Amino acid sequence: MSYGPQPGYPQQPNYGPPPGYPGHGYGPPQRYGPPSTALAYVSALLFLICGILALVIAIVGWDGTTDNVDLLVALVGLAFSDDLTGNIDFAVAATMTVACSTLTFALALFARLDFLRWLLAFVGGVVTVYYVYAIIKTLADGGGEFIAMIIVSFLLWAAATVVVLLPATGRAMRGYQRKLGQYPPQQMGYPY
Template structure:
């Protein structure tokens, strides 16, 4: 008996046919950016309760955006708390756009992420030079999270998932 008896012969797919790319990389990148946003809100929230400012949790305060520039630039630390809140809000907005698979959002997030990663490298180096070895942990974790989210955002599978 012939194997195709009763069934039409199967045709190969057209030569330019390709399976649709997975959307999982876009959701992975969006999830990492949501973690970055949560980190920003937690860091800023820990240091803005009860009016104590950055004296409340000094180990977490060193990870606030801008605090490594010194008292002459930042003042009492309120500007760093606000900058961290604003960065968390901007990241949350563009992470939602990334999860909606709008391609421009990943490039804006990647640019912001690499810029903040450079700041955290500066903060870790400054803490190391000033003998603040016990304070490096939180900025180091923040650096790794910002850098990981930025790097995942620019890989080609994330770009293919945006289509």
């Protein structure tokens, strides 16, 4: 029920922007315009770094006779090699597979294909979980002085996996379709 203006005071005009413009109403501010594609490229770059690091680790530990034990223990699958084959050939093959697959998918991710995002998230998740196991096993076996490269690899793979799974990265992919009504219609000026 409206009582109208108070006696002696004229009717006040409506101040502020009209509905549909920023600053009107309640709730969080809305974002206007298309989403940024930066996170798609950042996630591709992070996975490129992970793939290159895995490739370097596999090449250095190729025959198992390297003097750099830090890189040798960072081979993907080395924690399981005693149980499976008894030598490091399994770990070298697993690391080369992870490295080459990651490099291929990461280079193709620069085209912002959404299904590659999920493939990289799967590979990154599996490798991240492996490195958690490798850190625990290495520390339990008393190899604390050789754990530095395992931790660096874990941090890189975990960061790349988290970035590729962010919702903003999903919006940055080419297949992202904006929801109807997400952006207000484009109008020029205020309709007064």
